[in-house]
Each structure stands twice: as structure tokens, then as C-alpha cells.
Amino acid sequence: MPDPASIPRPDVLAALRACRLWRDASAEAVERLARAARVRDVPRGSRLVTEGDLADEFGVLVAGRAHVFHLGADGKRMLFETMEAGDPVAAVAALAGGRYPANAEATTPATVAWLPRAALWELIETEPAVARAVISDLANRVVNFTSVVQSFSLDVPARLARYLFQRALGVGRPSATGLEIELGMSKGDLAAALGTVPETLSRAFARLRDDGLVEVHGKRVTILDVRALAELGSGYAEE
Amino acid sequence: MPDPASIPRPDVLAALRACRLWRDASAEAVERLARAARVRDVPRGSRLVTEGDLADEFGVLVAGRAHVFHLGADGKRMLFETMEAGDPVAAVAALAGGRYPANAEATTPATVAWLPRAALWELIETEPAVARAVISDLANRVVNFTSVVQSFSLDVPARLARYLFQRALGVGRPSATGLEIELGMSKGDLAAALGTVPETLSRAFARLRDDGLVEVHGKRVTILDVRALAELGSGYAEE
DNA sequence: CGCCTTACTTGACCGCCGTCAAGGTGGCCG
């Protein structure tokens, strides 16, 4: 239980300060959050939120990593997002009210600071900068989701090409033969993020390799033909 | 060009007043919007916004109907949303900045009031009620998109079942043999909304009919087994 | 009233991809 007189854990305070939703909030407001937070240390694999549960709380990841995913009836996972320290957990659900639209699970030992959904709304009311940041964040999420939905009209190699291209824009580094990137996750996770299974992803990589678009060495991918990759990823298959 | 001295068109003013994003804004603020708006009457089929264009404006549909959709490389449409009078057009893109993530097109003769994206941000800054409404709207959009993405892990009959069930929750009316609904659009549009093509949708309807879940008469659908429909739509296929 | 366009349905075909199965590879620990 939170103790109003206590001094917040320093790691919790630091993580809350780092959260992009209220980066421009006043220091006191963030400290108030930190004191109100219910902090939990959980082992790897813990379920943080469960799809369908009442969304009366949201969290901030203080330490560790987590996945947000949907569990199909057959147990197949569809990965929506990977999160790390400073990222909000289920904040959208807290704003929308109702129920959590997906599951979240710690993929490493993790520390999470839990807050009532009203706390986020209060912050929005009292700090205009927070309202702006929340609106920007939400609007960008909607735009990203639009892109995700569009990508389902592509086949798996094209979806992979799109992912590689987008990632190259973000963290690509020039190398001797092309643009080099690290996959941000295991290939199994990448398969889930692209809405497919490891076997099919493996074939998609083989296809891009055989067509001379990329070279693959474990999680390190060298993009040999950026232009062709971008075209393939936008739905215009080259012949 | 807007004329500051002119009296806004009454239909424009009424549509702006009806827009859910600023329903609780002050009357003066809405009138200011109406005077600033660039109003256009366009014929059926006009492109309102084009995917990839700079998102420097957003609109409010004053009259008529419009579709928001993605155009695949082969010309296939994926329908995201259908809009009517009072609905905002491309407001999310205006908030996110960057470029329009989808296309919008009038499906009837339509009147649109266009506003610069800064006008929406100003309204958010000056009217806290607008900020709240925008955040709620965006959060709900994100939740809905989550559901849409999840549905792509289902086959077409299940996606159709999910749509019918959701619609029954909204506009279903009891009838002699079950719950009766009207499809809100043509079957071709419904196919595009479910991410498929008319032929496959037709087979999906046939399948639900043969399994005794629904009866179909044109755009009027009678749901005979609500429970089975809900189960199928949530991914648990009944045997 | 009859034609024509549009919307929908049904059938045949086939390609993508999910599943099952069998290796292969690398890392960690005893």
C-alpha cells in the first residue's frame, strides 16, 4: 500500500520522470504520482494485464521489458508492442475506459508502478502540457495502427520488407555493402509481430535473400537494395 | 476564401455544432471555427484527402457521406470507416502531423468545411472540454483498431460473425425468429471493411446460413443463434 | 416496358501460408 509520508523509491521516481506522456509536467505532479504508485516487482513471464479485464489501472514500466500481445483461440500470439523502462502500460485502455484490449506480460524480471486510471485523467486536467503529449501520442498510435492494418493486405515477404525498411530508417547504419540493421527481437517474436509464424518468416527471409535484397546473419541484416525493399514493402512487387 | 465579416452558412454552423469533438466547447469558439472554415461542395466520388499528402488540414462533413479507405497496389480497397454529417475528416492526421495515412472520398454529393490543423490545436489549448473529448475519441479509436488487427487472425466467416454480433449489440431488434439487423452498407463495402472481396464474403454468408446461424434477405439479416455467432466471432469455432 | 448497368452469387482453379515433421545450429551448464 502507498504510504503518503514515505519517500518514493528512487528508481520509480526516475522511471516516472522518463515517461514521455508527462515529460513536461511539473516536478511536484510527478512526485505525487510516484507516492501514489503501487510498486510491484514481478518475475519473468508474469502477466501484467489480461485482455478483457476491467481497465481501472495503468502502469509504468520501471525496469525490465514487456510484450503487449493478443492470444488467439489456438494459443497463437500476435505481438503488438514491446516495452521497456519508462514506457506506459495499458495507458490507452485507462483513457478509453472499459476493458483491456490486449494482454501484457513481462519478458524479463520487471518492476511496474501501478496507478489508478483517474490519476492520469487528473494529470491531464491540471497540466496542459500532459494533455498535449497524450493527444500526440494517441494520434500517432492511431496512424501506426492504420499502417499495420494496411500491411495485412500484403503477403508475408512484403510485410517483412516493410518492417526492414522502416527499421532501416530508424536504426540503419551504412556498412561496406549496404545498410545494416539489427532486428530488435528474436525471429520468433518478429514473426508474431508480423502476424505470421516462424516457419513462414524464415521462408520470407530466404526469398528476400535469394532475390538479392538482403543478407542475413542471425539477427544482423544487411540491406543490399533499399529501393527494391521499399517498393516491395509498399505493395508494388517488382518483376 | 473565408470572409471574417460574413455570416457563416447555417448548415456549416449546424454541422460544426454537431461535431462530437467539440460538443462542449463554447458557442463563440465554434462560431469562430465556422467563420474560418473553407467550405466546399463536391460531387459524388470526389477525393477529399489522399494518402501520403501533407496533413495540414482537416475537415468536417457538413452534408453527404464519405469513405475512409486504403488503396492497395492492385486497386483493392480496404474500408476503414464510413462517415456522415457532423463527423470529422482526417482529424487524427491533423493531430499527428505528417501525412494522411489513408484516403477519403465522398460517396454522395457532399459539403465539407476545411480548417487548418492549427485550429484544432488551438481549440484543444483553450477549451479543456475539447481536450477531454479528443483524448476519449482517440483512445477509443486505438482500442477499436486493436480489435480490428486481432480480427485478422480469424478466417472470413469468423470476421463476419464478429461484425454481425457487434452490430446486433448496437442496432439489433428482436424479431419473430431472432435478432434482426440491417447491414449498414452494401455487401461490397462490407467485404472491403472486413478485408476481403465480395465473392469470399458471399461464401461466408452462405456458410453461416448453412450452419443455421443466420438468415439473409438482401441487406436484412436475422440472427438465429446469437451465442454461436458470438463464439465463432471470438475465435472459438464450434464443432 | 425493355434494356442496361450494377450488385451479388456460384463454380473452378490455384497460390500463399499455416501445420506437422525432421533436421541443423549455437549457447549454456554440468
Place this chain on the structure above:
DNA sequence: CGGCCACCTTGACGGCGGTCAAGTAAGGCG
């Protein structure tokens, strides 16, 4: 050093669904 296990790859196969084609039904207009 050996063995285990997680991760990945490759092959074979089958089903869902997209495409092409033809046929039917329904609404608009001369």
C-alpha cells in the same frame, strides 16, 4: 567436453481465400 535445449531452417502437404469467369437478380432510365 558432452549433452541438452531453445531457436531456427527446410521439406511436404493441405486448406483458406483471392482471381477469373459465368450466370442471376435488381434497380434506373429512356
